[in-house]
Amino acid sequence: xxxxxxxGTSKGLGKGFATYFLQEGNQVLGFSRTEDTELTAHPxxxxxxxxxxxxxxIEQVVEKALEGITELDLVIxxxxxxxxxxxxxxxxxxxxxxxxxxxxxxxxxxxDTLFKKGIKVKQxxxxxxxxxxxxxxxxxxxxxxxxxxxxxxxLYAAEHQETHFTAxxxxxxxxxxxxxxxxxxxxxxxxSMQRLQDARGTQAMPNGKEAGKMIAKLIPSLLNTxxxxxxxxxxx
Numbered sequence: 671x672x673x674x675x676x677x678g679t680s681k682g683l684g685k686g687f688a689t690y691f692l693q694e695g696n697q698v699l700g701f702s703r704t705e706d707t708e709l710t711a712h713p714x715x716x717x718x719x720x721x722x723x724x725x726x727x728i729e730q731v732v733e734k735a736l737e738g739i740t741e742l743d744l745v746i747x748x749x750x751x752x753x754x755x756x757x758x759x760x761x762x763x764x765x766x767x768x769x770x771x772x773x774x775x776x777x778x779x780x781x782d783t784l785f786k787k788g789i790k791v792k793q794x795x796x797x798x799x800x801x802x803x804x805x806x807x808x809x810x811x812x813x814x815x816x817x818x819x820x821x822x823x824x825l826y827a828a829e830h831q832e833t834h835f836t837a838x839x840x841x842x843x844x845x846x847x848x849x850x851x852x853x854x855x856x857x858x859x860x861x862s863m864q865r866l867q868d869a870r871g872t873q874a875m876p877n878g879k880e881a882g883k884m885i886a887k888l889i890p891s892l893l894n895t896x897x898x899x900x901x902x903x904x905x906x
Contacts, residue, residue, distance in 0.1 A: 671695060671696055671697055671714075672691075672696045672697070672743035672744065673696065673697045673698075673699065673739060673741070673742050673743055674687075674688075674691045674696050674697070674698050674699070674742070674743060674744045674745075674746070675699045675701075675742050675744070675745040675746070676688055676691075676698060676699070676700055676701065676745075676746045676748055677701045677702070677720070677722070677746070677747055677748050677749035677777075677780065678701070678702055678748040678749030678750065679698075679700035679701065679702045679706065679709060679717075679748075680700075680702035680703065680704045680705060680706045680709075681702075681706065681845070681846065681878065682843070682845035682846065682847075682878040683748055683797065683840060683843055683845065683878045683881055683882055683885075684700075684702065684746075684748040684749065684878075684882075685706055685709065685878055685879070685882070686877075686878040686879040686880070686881055686882015686883060686885075686886075687746055687748065687882040687885070687886055688700050688709055688715065688882075689708075689709070689879060689882060689883075690882050690883045690886040690887075691744075691886065692709070692712050692714055692715055695714075696714065696743075697714045697715075697716070698712075698714060698715045698716070699716050699718065699735050699736075700715055700716065700717050700718065701718045701720045701731070701732075701735070701749070702717075702718075702719070702720065702749065703719065703720065703721055703722075704719075705717050705719070716735065718731050718732075718734075718735045719731070720732075722749055722771075722772045722776035723768070723771055723772060723776070725771075725775065725776065725779045728776060728779045728780060728783070729779055729782075729783045732779075732780055732783045732784070733783060733787060736784075736787060736789060739789065740788075740789065740790060741789065741790040741791075741792075742784070742789055742790070742791045742792065743792050743793065744792065744793050744794075744795065744889065745780075745781075745784070745791055745793070745794045745795070746794075746795050746796075746797065747777045747780065747781075747794065747795070747796040747797060748797045749772070749776070750772060750773045750797065750815075751768070751769055751772045751773065752769075752812050752847050752850065752851075753765055753766065753768070753769035753810070753811040753812050753815075754810070754811070755808040755809065755810070755850075755851065755855045755860055755863075756808060756810055757807060757808060757810070757859075758810055761810040761811060765811060766810060766811030766814065766815075769811040769812055769814075769815050770811065770814070770815045770818070772815075773812070773815035773816060773819060774815050774818050774819050774822060777796065777819065777822070778822065781794070781826055785830060790832075791830075791833045792833065792834070793833065793834045793835075793836075793889070793892070793893065794823070794826070794833055794834070794835045794836070795835075795836050795838050795889055795892065796819060796822075796823045796835070796836070796837045796838065797838060797840055798816050798819055798820055798823075798837040798838055798839050798900060799812070799813075799816045799839050799840075800839045800841075800902060801813045801816055802816035802817040802819065802820050802837075802839070802900070803817070803820075803900070804862075806860075806861075806862040807859075807860055807861070807862065808855070808859070808860035808862070808863075809862075819837060820837040820900045823835050823836070823837040823898055823900075824837070824898040824899070824900075825898075826898070827897040827898025828898060831897065834892070834893050834897050835897055835898050836892045836895060836898075836899060836900075836901055837898075837899070837900045837901070838885070838892065838900075838901050838902075838903065839900070839901070839902040839903065839904075840881060840885055840903055841881070841902070841903045841904050842866065842869050842874055842875040843875065843876060843877070843878060843881045844870060844871075844875045844876065844877045844878070845877075845878050848866060848870060848875070851863055851866050852866055852867045852870055884903075885903055888903060888906055891906065892906075
């Protein structure tokens with residue numbers, strides 16, 4: 671039985687990952703702000719309530735969750751927030767800082783806690799985004815946070831070569847985030863949103879459960895890619 675560590679398991683892609691790995695007979699350590707009763711009912715799932723904006727609490731929760739564990743087969747850093755879709759000149763710095771805290775620095779705290787505790791980690795997959803390299807109008811703080819996240823993954827790979835790291839763009843996924851992007855953002859002002867609207871409800875945008883299963887099956891193949899690299903599931 672493998673042990674898989676996943677953040678953001680209460681919904682969307684994170685729940686999809688957790689569901690798949692549980693079905694495959696693994697033990698899953700799930701970390702999220704809220705609980706999902708379907709997951710918590712499974713005997714091999716351990717729920718850990720966590721607030722990724724509280725860095726001190728992250729360390730405490732992760733340390734407690736890892737009591738008695740010396741090795742993790744897979745760590746998936748999935749949790750993240752979108753923030754506001756606004757042009758750079760209109761983007762609020764405080765909102766962007768919040769996005770950076772959750773999407774970047776909280777993951778640093780998680781990784782630091784694992785390595786300081788001496789946990790042997792085989793593979794880390796950090797969920798990035800195509801927005802980290804596209805530079806489309808409006809993605810402001812989210813794009814910046816994911817671009818920085820890609821580099822952070824690369825740096826950890828250089829410093830912990832016994833662990834394989836990947837920053838992975840998961841493609842288009844129909845989660846609650848799409849409600850905001852497709853229905854509330856001005857598509858004329860931010861043209862990239864129209865592509866999301868057109869993809870929604872098609873095979874190009876699977877739901878969290880479908881995407882979680884598809885991406886999870888690809889994760890072993892990432893071990894054959896350069897350590898610390900950015901990859902996109904649509905090109906694997």
